[in-house]
Structures are given as structure tokens and as C-alpha cells.
Amino acid sequence: MRVARLKEAYPTAKVELWCEDEHRLGLKPIIRKVWSPIGQRPIVKVHQRYEWSYLYAFARPKTGEVHWLILPIVSAEAFSLALENFAREVGAGKRRRILLVLDQAGWHTAKKKLKVPEGIDLEFLPSHSPELQPSERLWPLSNEGVANRHFEEIEELEEALVERCVALCDQPELIRSYIRYHWWPNAA
Numbered sequence: 001m002r003v004a005r006l007k008e009a010y011p012t013a014k015v016e017l018w019c020e021d022e023h024r025l026g027l028k029p030i031i032r033k034v035w036s037p038i039g040q041r042p043i044v045k046v047h048q049r050y051e052w053s054y055l056y057a058f059a060r061p062k063t064g065e066v067h068w069l070i071l072p073i074v075s076a077e078a079f080s081l082a083l084e085n086f087a088r089e090v091g092a093g094k095r096r097r098i099l100l101v102l103d104q105a106g107w108h109t110a111k112k113k114l115k116v117p118e119g120i121d122l123e124f125l126p127s128h129s130p131e132l133q134p135s136e137r138l139w140p141l142s143n144e145g146v147a148n149r150h151f152e153e154i155e156e157l158e159e160a161l162v163e164r165c166v167a168l169c170d171q172p173e174l175i176r177s178y179i180r181y182h183w184w185p186n187a188a
Contacts, residue, residue, distance in 0.1 A: 002123050006099055016060060020056065021057055024074075026154065026157070027052075052072075055069075055142055055161060056068065056071060058090075064176030066172075067086055070161055076107045076110035104125065108122070134179035134180070134184065138178060145160050
């Protein structure tokens with residue numbers, strides 16, 4: 001197992017197992033079913049436009065800790081920036097190693113353009129296996145803050161996402177209940 005190898009390679013460091021994924025959200029609304037009084041139809045204002053932001057989620061299934069980042073694009077450069085921000089937030093380095101589990105998206109595997117900070121080690125899931133990625137299960141939680149809402153500008157959507165993500169940061173048990181798979185290693 002990769003965690004054990006990291007512990008051998010860095011015997012004085014704390015090794016933690018995290019996962020990461022990205023989610024596209026935009027001015028094309030997320031429509032959900034809603035309750036309404038009998039005989040009344042619920043009304044949701046919709047104006048479909050195709051402008052996007054991407055929500056990056058770094059999550060630790062063992063504890064339910066999550067770090068969110070909103071960026072305008074997904075690319076190797078943007079992911080490098082996200083990794084740098086995450087490493088700084090959690091204090092990754094020689095004394096704290098993070099094994100980050102990711103899918104094989106092109107920007108995750110771009111060897112020449114991707115800059116991985118000290119203290120972060122990447123572990124890739126098999127291709128075409130989103131069901132193995134714990135972070136995938138966070139998207140219904142993040143969508144709650146923007147579902148059935150109309151946003152004139154992408155900045156309004158991002159503000160609503162920030163509010164939702166801040167609220168979710170204070171609910172580690174809820175996060176953990178969504179992302180803690182029975183087979184996820186306890187060793188890290």
C-alpha cells in the first residue's frame with residue numbers, strides 16, 4: 001500500500017490520506033423537485049446561459065475535513081494553483097505528507113505542466129471509475145446552496161457557493177457520512 005511506503009520513506013512525518021475532485025457549476029440552473037401546496041405549481045425562474053465556475057474539493061474521509069476552492073477553469077495550471085493553495089492550508093511538507101487520491105483527468109496527469117508542491121503525493125484511481133472517488137459524493141451537498149435559484153452573474157453564483165461551502169466546513173460529521181467508504185484505509 002502506498003501509505004505504508006510513504007511512512008517508510010518519511011518516518012518522522014505524519015502521513016494523511018485525502019481525495020480531490022472538481023465540479024462544474026454555472027449559470028445553467030440546477031433544477032430540483034420542491035414541495036408546494038396542493039393545486040399550486042412551484043415556479044422557478046430559469047435563464048439558461050453557459051458560463052461556468054469550478055468547485056475544487058479536497059476532502060479527508062477519515063475526519064470529514066474539507067477544503068474548498070472556486071476557480072474559473074480546470075487546467076494543469078489551475079490545478080497546480082489549487083494544489084499549492086491546499087498544501088499551504090494543511091501545512092504539507094517534510095513533516096506532514098498528504099497522499100492525494102484523484103481521478104485521471106488530463107489536468108491531473110499533465111506531467112510537464114503540473115507542479116506538485118512538497119508534501120503532496122498523487123495517487124490515481126483506475127480510469128473511468130468515478131464511483132471509487134469519495135469526493136464525487138460531495139456535489140449534492142454543494143449543489144444545495146444553488147439549486148432552484150436564478151443568478152444574473154457568475155459572481156452571484158460564486159458568492160452562494162462560498163456561503164454553502166463555509167457552512168459545510170462546520171459539519172465534518174455530515175461530510176464524513178457522505179465520503180467515508182467502508183473500504184477506505186484507516187491507516188492514514
